[in-house]
Amino acid sequence: MAALVLTLFVGLAAGYGASTMSSATHVMTESMTVIETTTMAPPATSVAATVVNLDVIPDWGGATYDAFVIPSAINSTLPKPGSNSTLPGPNDNNVTVPAGVAVRFVITNLDTVVNMNFTGTASTDFTVYNDTTTGYVALHYTRGETLPRIPVGHTFTIPSLNVSIPLPPDTVVTFMYTFPTPGVYEYICMAPCGLGMGVTGYMDGYVIVTG
Numbered sequence: 001m002a003a004l005v006l007t008l009f010v011g012l013a014a015g016y017g018a019s020t021m022s023s024a025t026h027v028m029t030e031s032m033t034v035i036e037t038t039t040m041a042p043p044a045t046s047v048a049a050t051v052v053n054l055d056v057i058p059d060w061g062g063a064t065y066d067a068f069v070i071p072s073a074i075n076s077t078l079p080k081p082g083s084n085s086t087l088p089g090p091n092d093n094n095v096t097v098p099a100g101v102a103v104r105f106v107i108t109n110l111d112t113v114v115n116m117n118f119t120g121t122a123s124t125d126f127t128v129y130n131d132t133t134t135g136y137v138a139l140h141y142t143r144g145e146t147l148p149r150i151p152v153g154h155t156f157t158i159p160s161l162n163v164s165i166p167l168p169p170d171t172v173v174t175f176m177y178t179f180p181t182p183g184v185y186e187y188i189c190m191a192p193c194g195l196g197m198g199v200t201g202y203m204d205g206y207v208i209v210t211g
Contacts, residue, residue: 048096048210050104051103052095052097052105052207053071053106053108054068054095054107054156055068055069055070055074055107055108055110056068056110058112058113060079061080061089061199061201061202062082062195063083064194064196065082065088065199066193066202066203067093067196067202068156068203070095073091073092073093088199088202090201091202092201093201093202093205094206094207095206095207095208096207096208098210099180099209099211100178100180102176102178103178105165105175105176105177106173107172108172109168109171109172111153111170111193112153112170115152115154116152116191117151117152118152118166119147120147120164121144121145122141122142123162123164123165125141125175125176126140126165126174126175127139127141127173127174128141128166129171129172130171131170150168152166152168152169153167154193155167156173156189157187158185158187158207164190167191179209182209184206184207184208185206186204186206187206187207
């Protein structure tokens, strides 16, 4: 598994340029500024997938506009940068998956910043792959397990399903999830990560579950 995720990451990181995974040692800070949120209708049609790849890229839409980005968009034109008073250009990070089928999520966090400690219990099984000087180290957590204070830069959270996955800096995080019914489920980042919080296409997107 570690070799498979490493292969995935190498391909993703190559498209991003100089961003690399280099450290599993983190420091904690807790601060946030949030501006207005936006809403965007999910795309009318898309192909359902059983593997979802997302990259967390810092400053994708300008300073502190971090974003969940679909890897195929990394080599495309960057969005128009936002500012403290204006929102950045659009970024489509909606994903479509089938209902009733186990979907594997592979989330590569290219951000090196730590924004909070993640505590509580694991909402579903997940694995964190840390890049160390001696190779990848996999930490596996099981559903219901009490989590330590995990330093994270972001989270992948689906509030309506009570799913929340911590995303430590410079890691690849994988988990499986079966969506029981069709619908549109908003996913967000709950860590105080800057202006991209609550902005659709950045730290906010949709999982579209088809029947």
